[in-house]
Amino acid sequence: MKNSWKIILLLSLVIIMALFAGGLSNNPRDIPSPLVNKPASNFTAPVLNSQETISLADHKGKWVLVNFWGSWCVSCVAEHPYLMQLAKIAEKRDDFMIIGVDFRDTIEGANTFLKRHGNPGYKHAFDPKQKIAIDWGVYGAPESYLVDPTGMIKLKHTGPLYFGWFEKVALPQIQGKTNGSN
């Protein structure tokens, strides 16, 4: 009887420690998105610095990286050099493109940002009331979603994209799909 209580006490301690260790190793900012492997919500929005509009549905058949950013976001500055490089990769490929979504921002703010840090050249949907961002379950910036040619969200990346991200994360997805269809 005495031993059974000791075992129960030890077991409870182990469970509490395991939960604690799990909690410590978790990143509280990394909240899993329920949108992965679900159809991406379409949006049609005005293009930043243009009279035209952009719609996600118009780009079915291509892998689309939807990158949410804002001129107010400090991490977006850190991410920007990689986006400049990724834009060049996208230019060379006919199966991959990037759409930026500039949310909760002003046109002046966005232009100052692009002037200061460089314009990657792809189109940005302008979303000042963050309707698209909320529709896509965005918490903060930057956040990126990789949408496959059928319009399904294949992955979500929270935080700045890093050098080598395309080769390490996106390319295996794209090639997997290419192999699958061949």
Place this chain on the structure above:
Amino acid sequence: MAQINIMKRLAQAIAVVATILTTISPLAAKNLNEDPSEALVRTIAKDLRCAVCQNQSVYESNSDLAKDMLEVIRDKVKAGEKEATIRDYFFQRYGDYIYLEPTKSGMNMLLWFGPIIGLIIGALALISAFKKWKKNSVKTEKSKKEDDKKMQARIDEELKNIEV
């Protein structure tokens, strides 16, 4: 004299009621003037977590995301969408993290009933421990009495020896 006193009391009572009415009337007016759909907006927004401020509801938070989420809720309520549909819209996009109160399903059941189960186990353990202590204390009293008897017998014997 008595009549003057009654009049004084009445005047005092009227003054108190008037003060209370003038104090609460702006609050009442605020609620009366608001759009009837705002009550539903408030109910939904109070249950949803502001995604960027950990432990505040969309209704209470002052963050930009919460304000825009409130706007989305308002638009949907005005468009005639039902409460369950609007709650589900946010759930589909942000997962159950968006609810301030965890839903009573799946692993969340552990959150809801774990503490109660823990409390019951704790109470049972305490009861059994108390029983054991009580048993032990009765036992020691009994053995103490026995010891006393033995000691007394020995003392008596020793005394007898001395007397002889």
